[in-house]
Amino acid sequence: MKVLVKKGETLFEALRKQNIRLNASCGGKGICGGCRVEVEKFGKVKACQFKIPGSHEVSVPKSLEFQAVGIMEGQTSFPDWKEEAGWDNSPVIAVDLGTTTVAMMGFYRGRQTLSSFTNPQRQYGADVMSRILQANSGKLKELSEVIRLELEEKCKELAEELEPSCRKVRVVIAGNTTMLHLLFGMDCRGLGEAPFSPVTLEKEEETWSFKDRNGNSYDYSIIALPGISAFVGADIVSGIYGLSLHKRTDRTLFIDLGTNGELVLADHGALYTASTAAGPAFEGNELAAELFGAGIIKVLHRMKESKSIDPTGMLAEEYFEKGFPVPLEDGRSLRFTQEIIREIQMAKAAIRAGIEVLLKEAKLKADQVDEVILAGGMGYFVDPADAVGIGLLPEKFLQKTKAAGNTSLLGAVRYAKEEKRSADAEMKELSKGAKDIILADNPDFSQYYIEYMNF
Ligand code: FES
Structure with missing residues (x-):
């Protein structure tokens, strides 16, 4: 892959911008060798020490490339x-x-x-x-x-x-x-x-x-590709298409955890969709850049188990002022402040409330859902036990939840490989046929939102 190293930047940093996360157990000191990659014309180098500006052809393990695009x-x-x-x-x-x-x-x-x-x-x-x-x-x-x-x-x-x-x-x-x-x-x-x-x-x-x-x-x-509504867009249509949710003969809940939390409940081909404004709690902010949304959920789950936060999300006294410290692999540490916890709490309550509204709309109980699919960059890494642990997902989903990676990209690839006219017709039909539920207008949503605010 081509990687542009800017002046004053290391190859490690440049790769990180492309979502390639190399092993850096020495924290970029050039000792551990975990960040070694092959650079054309330079051979094997430690990415954390490589500072030659320019566009370089870099070979990174395929699994990391896959991870980068989800x-x-x-x-x-x-x-x-x-x-x-x-x-x-x-x-x-x-x-x-x-x-x-x-x-x-x-x-x-x-x-x-x-x-x-x-x-x-x-x-x-x-x-x-x-x-x-x-x-x-x-x-x-x-x-x-x-x-x-x-x-x-x-x-x-x-x-x-x-x-x-x-x-x-x-x-x-x-x-x-x-x-x-x-x-x-x-x-x-x-x-x-x-x-x-x-x-x-x-x-x-x-x-x-x-x-x-x-x-x-x-x-x-x-x-x-076409979309369903202002907040359930072509990325979700593409995911539905890529996974053939509209053709499944069971009940599947699809959750795209990202900057927005989009939900699709497919009940024997009938599609119910909703979008929750999760905001940048899990993706897009500095904390998420360090830990990934999945890491944030894991830390919160641990904090809950160790009683560093109480069920209302309030930090224990010893962490109240400076926040809860989370050590990073490279020796630095982050702090989960009360403000950050509140932000995550609201995002998780919104997603959980959205799930409950969709279930109610389809007249289903959580245990009637056959499979739960977590999509998106964050869903790729999230441990269902953590998601259930903080109440993001109902407990009944624990054994049925699996990750599906970047389903938006998957659907776009599938579309490109199918006969264009029939792919267009299928996408159009599924995007027009979905029942989009506006959570902001839904009286149950605010009820559930308050109910699931606690951890
Ligand atoms: S040698 Fe350890 S991160 Fe580069």
Whole structure:
């Protein structure tokens, strides 16, 4: 994979920006060797000591690359291209355009390659709402350009890895409704306030033509997948499609834990969806960057068990002022302050209340759900025992919960590999057929929210 090391930065830091987390048991002192990677022209190097600026070709273990895009290894055995897929002879790139991370998988003639990068819109705010506010205060064009240029560049790099002389690329993009609005420069005013009306939820198709610094022309055929509502977007439709939730003959609860917590309950093909504004408690903030959302849940579970917090989330006296210390692998430590705990508490209460509302809507009890699927970067690492331990999930889910990795990317890949017309029809049907429940308008939601605020 290509990694850009900026001046004053180590390769370790540059890799981290791409979500590649190397082992750093000596804390970057150059002693343990855990961070060794192979760099083209330089051989094996310690990433924490490598500071040569420039774009380097780096070989990192495949499992770390998979982890960076949230793809689970089993998922890489995607179906083969359908003859009639309707794509002509050019590389295809599937993109999960996330609020925090953008993950990509490229394909060409039996080869595949992966890449990921931090969404450059991060500088405008960590979560969807702050980006909407920025867009609505005159920065829409900027927000649109910053992601579009980065996508053009990263897609070019990925496509050239697959076919060096390639000038045409097909790009299939799944992303939440706000990310797609921002990408296409669509007016976000309808997304910022009730009744939350997007400009469109339909599939978008565009051609992007541009020249690079050397004057080479490129043509990208862009397809952005359809969404269900302002807060249940194409990333979730893509996940439903990728996992065939709409075709299952059992009861499955799909939970995408991220900056927003989206929920889908599939009851013999009938789809109920909802979105909870989890905010940046589990993803997108500094704490999450160090620990991952899954680590945050684990720490809280331990704090609860050791009675460092009481059931209301109040820190024990000895930690009250300075917060609860959490040592990191590299010798530094973080502190869980009362403020942080409150933020997480609200996020978990919102997700749990959303689950309860969906169950009630479908007239089901938790034990009637056959399988619970945790999607998203965070769901990949979360231990169901911790999620149940802090009350994020009902106890009945403990034995039925499994991780599914980046299902948004999975669905985009599947879409690209199917015959286009039938894939379009299927996506359209499932996005139109889902019953989206607006939690803010739901009287049960506030009731459950208060009920599940405690640990
Ligand atoms: S040698 Fe690089 S982290 Fe230990």
